[in-house]
Amino acid sequence: MRTLAWVLACALPLAAADNSLLIRGATVHTVSGADIAGGSVLVVDGKIAEVGVKVAAPKGVRIVDAKGLHVYPGLIDSGTQMGLAEVGSVRETSDVSEIGDFNPQLRAIIAINPASEHIPVARANGITSVVSTPAGGVLSGQAALVHLDGWTWEEMEIRRSAAMVLHFPFIETGGGRRSSESRRNVPFPEAKRIYDKKLADLRGFFESARRYRQAKLAALAGFRTDVKFEAMIPVLEGKLPVAIVAERERTIREALQFAEKEKIRMILAEPREAGKLASEIKARNVPVILGPTLAAPLNEDDPYDAAYTLPAELDRAGVKFALGTFANAFSRNLPYNAAQAVAYGLPHEAGLKAITLNAAEIWGVGDQYGSIDKGKWADLMVTDGDPLEVRTQVKQVFIHGREIGLDNKHLRLYQQHTKRP
Amino acid sequence: MKTPLILSLALAMAAFAAPPVVIQNARVLTVTKGAFQGSVLIRDGKIVEAGEKVMVPPGATIIDAAGQYLMPGIIDAHTHIASESTNESSISVSSMARIEDAINPEDISIYRALAGGVTTAHVLHGSANSIGGTTAVFKMRWSKDAAGLVFEGARPGLKFALGENPKRSGSGASPSRTTPRYPATRMGIEDVIRQAFVEAKQYQQAWRDYQAKVKGGVQATPPRSDLKLEPIVEVLEGKRMTHVHAYRADEILMMLRLAEELGFKIHSFEHGLEGYKVAKEIVAHGAGVTTFSDWWAYKMEAIDAIPYNAALMMRKGVLVSLNSDDLNANLSTRLNTEAAKTMKYGGLNETEALALITINPARQLEIDKRVGSIEPGKDADLVIYDKHPLSSFARVQKVFIDGEMYFDRDRDVSGRAERELRKKALTDRQKEREKEQKKSFPTRRPS
Known part of the structure; x- marks a missing residue:
């Protein structure tokens, strides 16, 4: 009745x-x-x-x-600059990279253009939500999880602050094949010096943010609000995960140690040599956002299918991961990145999870999406x-x-x- | 006495010649002659027979491809792999720069393209220049030297470029150039190409005059040879093909009209992302287009690029192919699924989709008598996939060029552990050496 x-x-x-x-x-x-x-x-x-x-x-x-x-x-693309960038080569259409190394206060959400042509294109292939991430400097700002629908960015919002984005410092010598045509070569000692300084600055920044928080909690006399350190409080309190971008084995290892030392919740983002550290990643229960599977190998002497087999390697080690395309124009190809991983050893259902449920869980909305x-x-x-x-x-x-x-x-x-x- | 000698020679040669190969029980996708369950017989690098049942000669090597798919080797109509340099960026007409002089046969990209089923690739210059340089066609015969990679008898080409890239090289905005260079607009690009052809025609005439004099018994001094103009004269004489990097409809149309005015043919537009807007004009000229499946929005001139381009142009009668445009092999390892996208976007059927990466590029490069389909008489350039090549889950298993197996996934995978060991041994030895050097020459800090 x-x-x-x-x-x-x-x-x-x-x-x-x-x-x-x-x-x-x-x-x-x-x-x-x-x-x-x-x-x-x-x-x-x-x-x-x-x-x-x-x-x-x-x-x-x-x-x-x-x-x-x-x-x-609906599919979830765990790495894009959706709404932040429109035409790759046109500076005026990009709001991805701010000037400066430490900008934790920057929020992707407020710069997302709901009228971007990329949104309906990705959506037409079943992508219903994406993580849109800033990328400048070391601490780049806060990534947002948004729906690919809405008249305003407020209507698109799922989590306005899904993660703090940290590009972990590494020794950038540039170089490699055809460096003269594309990138500037930096001599190793200079690259090492820049790296050492960035790393020291990063540690210093966390230390200062921690002192700031203590000062705030203690309501010390003369305490003054600092927008940058304010943005770090949820990170220090473990409320906001830090998506640490680290590509090579050494950088990944350092990133893992850094997160442990700083006691922050880490998401490993865009690793390429994560296979070598799969057991360490698993041991710390760090979830991973993998970059495109549809990619060339990182090193000249890697197997030709190194990028294709990485998801399967992580899966075998029990690491939880989701996939991101990290390119708005190719967001619609998200499922094919999963497919390539499946062709090279990942179980089909794990491939599907990497673009749906795992992504939702890693971004903290597994109970809703x-x-x-x-x-x-x-x-x-x-x-x-x-x-x-x-x-x-x-x-x-x-x-x-x-x-x-x-x-x-x-x-x-x-x-x-x-x-x- | 003569006969036995020839006979013994023939016998000796037979002993050295590779035995025939039969690939059996495959789903054979010929591209031009339908699909069937059957076998292909290869002898002396050529396809001899393809059918449901083929004769197995004694001593033949048999490859069982039960449950697998056999298709023609993929032809990548536009790539930059294996080229040590891409742009001669000091000048906008660098037609004297020859890509075949810059081929590195040890570029790992050759092997990786091979692992993606690519057997033939057209290697071109970059697009920084209005006229970039001469192009060449190669087979992915990994392990051979640079000369051994050359596709024998393939007509060479000349690369042109329109639009943003040659403009950017002119504007001073390019990181490799600090001083502006003419041209910096689409208007200037047309002018630069026209001037080059006008010069080439004068040069051609000077040679003709000279040859006429010589023929008439008149003593004459030959014109000074000009390596910049010679490839352009070859274009005018139809000896060299033309490949024109273009994105927007307006510049495609400009180039068609310029070619018609100056009296040469455009063989293919490279990329042609807005080709779908001027398909009618492209067909009328008889040009082809080699494009991407779904790239867009990476620059202004790609703003109207659509994934339906290939299918739409094909429906309107354009000879279309898909290419990788790789610098380091990436897309070339999976052009099969790029082709599959034209079924999703524009509704091509399986054969049409496969044609985009096999027979169509072969026709564009005029090597279709040799490669591009599974037909008796053609080169035995073949790929075995474990699943239908248009499936996202398909993996290349084996690749043959001229009947020789150049890639075998099983061999690649099973050899990895050993390669790792060898690599480790080498790096260990290097470390040892460095240690010893430090012992004998202790580094002194400058005071």
Whole structure:
């Protein structure tokens, strides 16, 4: 009786709401559990209300017939500059790198352009949320986790401060093949001196921030607010993780030691030689955000498939990781980065997790996103096949239960020029 | 006496010649003649037979490809791998710079491209210059010297570049240049190319006049030879192909009209990201386009690039291919899935998608009588994949060039431990040496 009354009470608003629907007859890939053939997903007010084979349709609810199709959680790209950068070579369109080495107070969220052409393009391939990260200096600022939908950055926001971004210092000699054409060569002693100084500055910065916090807590006389150190307090208190970018083995090792010493919550970001330290990473339970799998090997004498096999190596060691494309223009290729890892040894379900549930968990929203489970937000996509396969078409995308059109600049230009006589 | 000698010679040669190879039980994707479950017979580096059942000659090496896919070797129509230098950036017309003089046969990228199923690659200069230099076609015969990589008989090319790159080299904005250089606009680029051709025509005429005099028995002094103009004369005479780096529709159209005015043919536009906007004009000229699957937004002239470009141009009749544009092999290790993207964006079928990386680039480079499909008489340049090559999960297993196996994934993987050991031995020895040197020549600090 009570259920009936609830249904009756909800019947009218449900019918009118654009964020309630029932997807029916699809193979539901929950990611958290087993796939459900001929399954249904009921969404009420933007949240997943029911998942299963037999789900009753509330009166008046919009029905999406997905017979023969597949439902997956929306994909999460764990590394982009979405909304911060538009055209790579045009300085004026980039808000990624600020001047200065220590800028923990900078926030990506407030610089995200919701009108970026990259947003609908990525979304059309099922990417529903991304982490947008600043990249300048040593402490670059705060990365944001955002939906690829919203009239303003406030509406896009999932976590305005998902992590502090730290580019761990390393000895940058430049050089390598064809250095004369691309990068400046820095002699080793000079590079080492710069590195030593940056590292000392970084330690000093943390030390000062810690003293600042103590002074603040003690309400010392003459205490004055410092915007930079203020931004460090959540880091020092372990409330905000630090995404430490470290590429090579030595840098990764130093980053791990640094995080341990400073007692901060670390996320290892964009490592290339993480395979060599997989057990150390696992031992510290540091989650990892991997850069693109679709990449050339770092070193000349690496195996040709070094970048392809790295996710599988970490997986075998039990390390938790998610994937990022770190390039707005290629965010739509996020699932193919997972696919390449699967082709080279990563279990398929681990590949899918790296772009859904693992990402949500690492960014602290695993209870709300990343899988098709009752109670989570309905960020979903309907496809005609495995989204890891290039040939698969994304048919529909939902964010918080609202259907997002798949229209984008590329599709428009295509349609327009197909018609040219 | 004569016959036995020839016979014994033939016998001796047969003993040295590689035995025939039969690849059996594969799903054969010929690209030009359909697909079937069957075998391919290779002899003397050529495909002899391809069919559901082929004769297995005695002594043949048999490769069982049950459950696997066999396709023609991938042809990368535009790459910079194996070239020691890319741009001769001191001048905007550097047609005398020859890429074949800068080939490094030990570039690991050759092996990595091979591991991606690439058997043939067109190596070009960069795009800093209006006329960049002469290009050449190579086979990825890893282990051979530079001369051994050359694709015998392939017509050489000349690289042109339009738009932002040659402009940037002119503006002084390029990190490698501090002083401005003409041209700095698209207008200037047209002018520079036109001037070069006008000069080349005068040079050509001077030689013709000289040759006419010589023929007529008149004593004459030959014109001073000009290595900058000679490749351009070869273009005018149809002996050299033209490959034009271009992004925007306007500059593509400009180049077509300039070529028509000056009397030469454009063989291919390189990248041609806005080719879809002027497909009709490209087809009318008879040019091809070699492009990317889905690159966009990295610079202003890529702002209207769309992943539907390849499919849309193909539907409008343009001869299209996909390339890697690699400096260090990256995309060349997975051009197969790049091709698959044209099925997603624009709805090409499997054969059309595979053609973009096999027969189409072969046609663009006019080497299609030799490579680009699985047909009797063609070079045995073949790739075995463990899954359908248009699947995201496909992995190259074996690669053959001229019937010889140049890549074998199993061998690569099983040899890794040993290579690591050898590397360690070398680095250990180096450390030892450094230690000893320190002992005998202790470093003194300058006072």
